[in-house]
Each structure stands twice: as structure tokens, then as C-alpha cells.
Amino acid sequence: MFTLDERQRVQDRLIAAGRDDDRIVSGALTGSAALDGEDRWSDIDLALSVSAEADRSAVIAGWTERMYSEHGAIEQLDVIACSALYRVFLLPNLLQVDLSFWPEAEFGATGPKFRLLFGTATQRQETPPPAAAELAGFAWLYAVHARRCIGRERWWQAELMISDARNQVLALACLRHGLPTAQGRGMDDLPLETTERAEEAIVRSLEPAELDRALAALVDVLLLEIRWADSAMADRLASPLGQLPRDR
Numbered sequence: 001m002f003t004l005d006e007r008q009r010v011q012d013r014l015i016a017a018g019r020d021d022d023r024i025v026s027g028a029l030t031g032s033a034a035l036d037g038e039d040r041w042s043d044i045d046l047a048l049s050v051s052a053e054a055d056r057s058a059v060i061a062g063w064t065e066r067m068y069s070e071h072g073a074i075e076q077l078d079v080i081a082c083s084a085l086y087r088v089f090l091l092p093n094l095l096q097v098d099l100s101f102w103p104e105a106e107f108g109a110t111g112p113k114f115r116l117l118f119g120t121a122t123q124r125q126e127t128p129p130p131a132a133a134e135l136a137g138f139a140w141l142y143a144v145h146a147r148r149c150i151g152r153e154r155w156w157q158a159e160l161m162i163s164d165a166r167n168q169v170l171a172l173a174c175l176r177h178g179l180p181t182a183q184g185r186g187m188d189d190l191p192l193e194t195t196e197r198a199e200e201a202i203v204r205s206l207e208p209a210e211l212d213r214a215l216a217a218l219v220d221v222l223l224l225e226i227r228w229a230d231s232a233m234a235d236r237l238a239s240p241l242g243q244l245p246r247d248r
Helices: 004-020 031-035 056-069 132-151 155-176 192-199 208-229 231-242
Strands: 024-030 044-050 075-081 084-090 096-103 114-118
Touching: 004 024, 004 044, 004 096, 004 114, 024 031, 031 044, 031 114, 044 056, 056 084, 056 096, 132 155, 132 208, 132 231, 155 192, 155 208, 192 208, 208 231
Parallel strands: 044 096
Antiparallel strands: 024 044, 024 114, 075 084, 084 096
16 A cells, blocks of 8 residues: 555656646646645545647646656556546556646636636536436436336346445435535535435345345435425426336
């Protein structure tokens, strides 16, 4: 496991490389480090603005080579978001390094976790949280799929659908409480009464009776949370969803 000193050394070297690269016009820390919120487990998140005159593919290829040759990266994963490429590297000591490469004209903060290190940034609108209707919609959709999976004796898929539905419900609760909704970041900060209700919808085995029990608990917490967001939707869903735990 990486040490704090190792993480700092890698971060400092990457920032220095960004300053020295004429093709990189701006750089910023994102993630927890942008707000001085790092802990023992934090990774490195560095956003880089690529000059409009530079070949962005060549820049990305060069920085990728740097991660392998200078920092010993062993694997990578690409994620496309907005107009940026996020290339996520894994080092042998389990340090994760997220480098995002942005077109110069679109480089700027998409949320509060953004600290400009050098260069300039454009004013961007923050990415809005998902709509309550979208989260609620996926929650009931997964719940209905869970019933079908149980009926088909697809036990593992049923467990997945129940878990996915529960996570949407918790994201809906996060939205209600003004907490981050993405990737479970706000779930541990929810009120205990909310998480205790959701805990009842955790599947504890793949036995049909247990899947039925977890689905029934899910429907209860799902309808309760949807009612906070849209009471009319909850009224429409109450009777159909109430049949799911019994209709097998």
C-alpha cells in the first residue's frame, strides 16, 4: 500500500511535468485534494488543459508513456466525461492516479472540487445532480426486474436488481438531504433512520424466501423515499409495487 510521502512525491512530479510541458496550458487539482480533504486512502486527481494548437492524442500518449516509464503504472482505464478523457492509472502500490485531459476552451470547474494550480480556467456551469424523477424511475424499474428474476429463478440477477434499486433509493435520499448522489459518496452521511430502513433491503442469501423478504423491504423503503420527492408518483406506484413481494 502506498504511503502518504509516496503519493505526495508522485503528485509533485506530475504537477511539475505539467508546468514544464508547453502543450499543457493549465492544470488543476480535483477530488478531495482540491479542498484539502485528503485522507490516508485518497488518490491523485489532476486535470490538464491541452493547448488548442497541440495534438491532444499525442499529448495523452506521451503522458501515458510517462506514467508507465517513470511511475511504474501497471494498468489503465479510460472514462469519457463531457469533452474530457479521464485516464485512470493503477500503480503497483495501489495508488490510483486520475489524469483528465481537457480541450483548452472547455477547461474549468464542473463542481466545487477544483483548485487551479497554473494557467487559467473558463467559467463552466456546475454539473447538476440527477433529477429525483430519474432516480425514482430507475428504482422502481430495478424492483420490477427483480421480481421477474426471482420468478425465473435467476437468483444472482435478482440480487443485483434488488441492490441496484436500493442504491437508487439511497441516492434519492442523498438528493433530499443535499448530499452527493454519485458513486455512494453521500450514503454514509445520511441520517441513521434512513440507512437502517435501507439496510433491511440487503439480500443476505440467495434463497428464494430471502430474496422475497429483501424485495418486500425494498418496496417499503422505495415508496417511502419516493413520497418525499413526489407524493403523486408514490400514490401511482403503491398498488402495483405492493404486489411484487406476493406475486410469485
